[in-house]
Amino acid sequence: QVQLVESGGGLAQPGGSLRLSCAASGFFFAEYGMSWARQAPGKEREFVAAISNGGRSTYYQDSVKGRFTISRDNAKRTLYLQMNALKPEDTALYSCVKHTKSGFGSRWYAAEYDYRGQGTQVTVSS
Secondary structure (H helix, E strand, O other): OOEEEEEOOEEEOOOOOEEEEEEEEOOOHHHOOEEEEEEOOOOOOEEEEEEOOOOOOEEEOHHHOOOEEEEEEOOOOEEEEEEOOOOHHHOEEEEEEEEOOOOOOOOHHHOOEEEEOOOEEEEEOO
């Protein structure tokens, strides 16, 4: 069955960095677009970054552009999110998401998905 297992979360100071990883199994990883979503307490889930199946195209929410980088290693079946210059408002549960198609259109943040991992907590605080 499909499994998405996130790791790398934790406590970081404002301005610090974290690198999240998502180990995927149970499906042909290289065939599907992937993304990272986050949900803060009391807020709706939002997609922060997405990447096409081959990694050629990436998409970012405005609030993380220039600070976060999404990447993937299809040989290792792993999705990454490098987060730099972290802010307290980045505090959330971050989840790895498998989409149903290989790429994304202009409304990448609304792309259909079928699986989401349990998530890894990121807390940014001094």
